[in-house]
Amino acid sequence: MTSTGGGHSDPIGQRLFELVHRFPNLKEAAGRYEIILPLLRDADLSGGPVAIPAEPARAKMAGGLPLLHDLELELDRGAILDLMVRLISALAEVSGGNRVLYDRIKRALKNHRLDIGTLLSPVAADIRQAVQSEAHRLDLDPDLLLVLIQNAPKPALRAWCRQLSPLVDGIPWPNGFCFICGAKAILGELQDNHLVKHLRCGQCGADWQFSRLACPHCGNDDHHTLRYLYAEPDLEKMRVEVCDKCKNYLKVIVSFDPTSSEMLALEELETLVLDYIAQDQGYGCSIAGGRGPIAG
Ligand SMILES: [Zn+2]
């Protein structure tokens, strides 16, 4: 962490400070988030307007297709590349370790050796696999590369989400993947005084209402095979919902107001204990799979 006390002017920094105070073992991860999240939030990367009128958008969603699926999208690859260079440079500053790994990726980005087109293309559904093989081809650290590829498109995706969400207001979306970008929901939220369950997308920030008693992974709604697990002492604030049919789980938090898209990653970090609890009991990872069909 770059700061030593509370009283941060940036809400992200303040929230991370409080989080590390509670969970000292998250200090290293929090240091990374403190670099990445403000850069993503402040990135000047609008994504450009999406040409889809309201009626076709509503019809597409009613047919079960994410709105960005098969759309001609103007993803500014130059700007994304630039953001990736800024991210890796900033991460190198706080790494305190082997800077060679960071410098190697930075050089590959600057020399245009990385196949950004493939890594950001909609067919790269299994993004981990694509990143692995590209990292292997260029002798780069796969984990670091994955952080960049997963994060750099977020500002454009969030801009598209802000633009498209109002067009389809009120259309039901009974799926566990995002109605904007197709990524799997990262978190459930119980919103407002009635604790209405919503799912949230960690990529574009989308927010959609979802059945209170159904598994977002397989659709199972048999209450005999759905359970809640809790983490002491936060019984009231968060839980993990597990499904004995598909053996997957979803972390769910109580947040009366919807969490802003840039703060979602912090909620995910703060609920890490729930991942341990669920995985310890043999349930799979809630965010497994691809990033979803984003711009090519
Ligand atoms: Zn999304």
Ligand SMILES: [Zn+2]
């Ligand atoms: Zn299930």
